Amino acid sequence: MKTESLASQQQGCAFSALSGQEGYVQTVAMSHSQLMRMLDQIPVGVMLLDPKTLCISYYNEASRKILEQISDLLPVAVDSLLGVNVDVFHKAPAEQRTLLMDAAMPPHRARIHLGPEILDLSVSRVFGPNGVDYGPMLTWSLVTAQVRAEEHVFRLANYDILTGLHNRAAFMEKLESVLESAGSDEKSLETAMMFIDLDGFKIVNDTYGHATGDLMLTHVAEVLGALCRKAGVFLARLGGDEFAVIVQNASIEQVGLLAGRIIDAFEYPFVLPTGHQHQMGASIGIAFSPEHGTQSSLLLSRADMALYAAKAGGKNMARIFLPQMEESVLMRSRLERMLRDAFVHSRDMFVFYQPIVDLTSGQVVSREALMRWYDASRGWIPPKDFIPVAEEAGLVYDLDSFVLHAACRDAAAWSDGASVAVNVSASSVGQGRLPGVVAMALAASGLPAERLSVEVTETALMSGGNEALRDLQALRDMGVGISLDDFGTGFSSLAHLRAFPFDRIKIDGSFVQDGDRRSDCAAIVRALAQLGVTLRVATVAEGVETVQQRQRVQEDGCTYAQGYLFGRPEPALRDLSRLNEINGQSLH
The missing domain is CATH 3.20.20.450 (EAL domain)
Known part of the structure; x- marks a missing residue:
């Protein structure tokens, strides 16, 4: 079907309802053809629906071009959409149909997934003189590339590229949110913050190279992910060979069991691509909120102190923060200043x-x-x-x-x-x-x-x-x-x-x-x-x-x-x- 004949046909469909009242056309400051040219030049898709049947009564040139890009996803040909129910764009159209049939429906926006493609949709109601309902008007665009780009940016901002785990920024945001919500809930149990540092990882990087080190980190992320894949447990890679876990509403015994399982998971040596075996370990520092602090910075600091104590105690073990650890850190800091002097x-x-x-x-x-x-x-x-x-x-x-x-x-x-x-x-x-x-x-x-x-x-x-x-x-x-x-x-x-x-x-x-x-x-x-x-x-x-x-x-x-x-x-x-x-x- 040629574009001109399609436009003429759509004019008849679109404005048969609009000319239902004698004298309406005289109130319009432009002719039908002028209005159609204007709508076809809009770079956003425009589509009108019959208010009773929700069949497509009009779509502009931008709509046609967009629909041709995804024509393989439609059950009917693009040039045959006139008179077809708008349900063709929905896998489960019942809820959408209820909204579109409601004349009192306020304007709203939605994103529709059509196969791998994503449509950004804005729905509003068109009314004529004396409140005559001319049906829903849809303005829409294909935003698949934009959404994928947004998702990519989001992943870069919130996920570690190497391991796929949450990164430091996402971890800090989550910790702040958890501590804030826990502070407003009197019935919530303690929140545990766990620092995990690998023992013996630097040797792999220095001896076998960073490519092998990256493989080991990916393996570690898989092991930790399997152990932490449960409700209320948030796992992140902070950088290097440092990982962190947030456990919500948990008892000391539950956190201790998780720490023990993590340490046990590294009991067996990791087989390197060279065929060599390398024995790693995991040292863990643990701090609880509110017992050890309700501010994220303080909780992080005290979990780090506990981690240092685990390292100093022989590695491959877990330690919970104790007040004397803070004094030990302060003494160490004073000793460093004295040594520098x-x-x-x-x-x-x-x-x-x-x-x-x-x-x-x-x-x-x-x-x-x-x-x-x-x-x-x-x-x-x-x-x-x-x-x-x-x-x-x-x-x-x-x-x-x-x-x-x-x-x-x-x-x-x-x-x-x-x-x-x-x-x-x-x-x-x-x-x-x-x-x-x-x-x-x-x-x-x-x-x-x-x-x-x-x-x-x-x-x-x-x-x-x-x-x-x-x-x-x-x-x-x-x-x-x-x-x-x-x-x-x-x-x-x-x-x-x-x-x-x-x-x-x-x-x-x-x-x-x-x-x-x-x-x-x-x-x-x-x-x-x-x-x-x-x-x-x-x-x-x-x-x-x-x-x-x-x-x-x-x-x-x-x-x-x-x-x-x-x-x-x-x-x-x-x-x-x-x-x-x-x-x-x-x-x-």
Whole structure:
């Protein structure tokens, strides 16, 4: 059917009702043809319905073009729609028909799904003189692309792209809403906020790459999603390997059971695309509202404190917030400020030295540099307290630089020509800065590179990956010795001995000391010493305190030994005056 004849036919249908009263046409300021041209030029679809039958009596040119785009979804041809009931646009038209038949119906809008397409519809009533009802008028447009774009924007704003879980923004909005509604409902139970952090994820990223890490995160999201797919549980990925859960109207026992199921879910190793298996864990911090706070920021902070306590307690566990955790965080914050101040002013930070002897000759061949810090308000602060703070606060570079410069300067003045060993933080290895720091310390002191040994732990190799090996090779190229510290503990693996040609292996002192009463520890020392002989790598037995222990490690084949039997850590001569002052003050 041609457009012109269709328009003429529609004019007759549309205005047969409108000319029902004589004289109506004279009240219209334009002719039918002028009105039709105007309607056809409107870029929005317009459609008129018969008030009694709801059959289509008119549709404009814009409607025809839109309908042709979705003609495969219509039960009749586009050019045959005149006189067809509007029900063709509805799968279940009963409710819509009731609305359209009601002459008192107020104007309204709706969105209709027609297969994969979406129509945006505005419905109003047309009345003539004396209130004559001419039926419903529909104005509409095809908004599928717009809606899909809106949905895409919404997903970007509210969902994590990698895992498909809710993101941080959606989580915060949900938490605010839940806390607000809980505060207005006296009968509601507590709301639990759970922070979940993966244990051992960074190693996967650093060792196997971010693509493998992303696969693991997707797997974790699936596992957590299956556990949390229940009413009242809201799961989100906050970023990195951090996830969070909101549990509404739950008891402590119910939240504890969920936390336990999450931890148990990571009991089995994750199989990487390379075929390797990696054991992960999950640490969880939990805070309850209103008990631990009714503001989202406070609840988040306290759940985070509980998470930190779970990490510090050995990982792969859940902890509920306790008031003393907050005090611990405040103390840690104060310690960080004190440490920063000490670095800025070089205030009462010292390096002590403990001898390492040759078991055959009994001569001191090296000394290990050990960091010590004194604060006037707190006294001597143990390294186990301030070194983790330095690592978390980003002060490791300053700490390593301080010890390296002091150790090289002091060793250059030793008359016996002993070397000096400096244990660097695991987080320093693999960042590309360590070789430069060592080079500057050697240059500033004039100490030959072969008289410096850098000690690293296996943790540094695992977390630093190939970058760590590049740093160590750069030090080796300078002539600096490389020792593997605390071998036999943690993630000990012969693969680490194959990854790099170490000069020394240091056997952890716990095995040496427990060897007096435990045959398994004695066997470990013996095996490691023989391993050193086989690999032609010197072995250092740490923690030797008795003559019997010295004799045993020497018989086992160890090359060197270190411990209180040979000497306690002692300060450099240049620090004796200040240390005497400190000791004098501490006695009063």
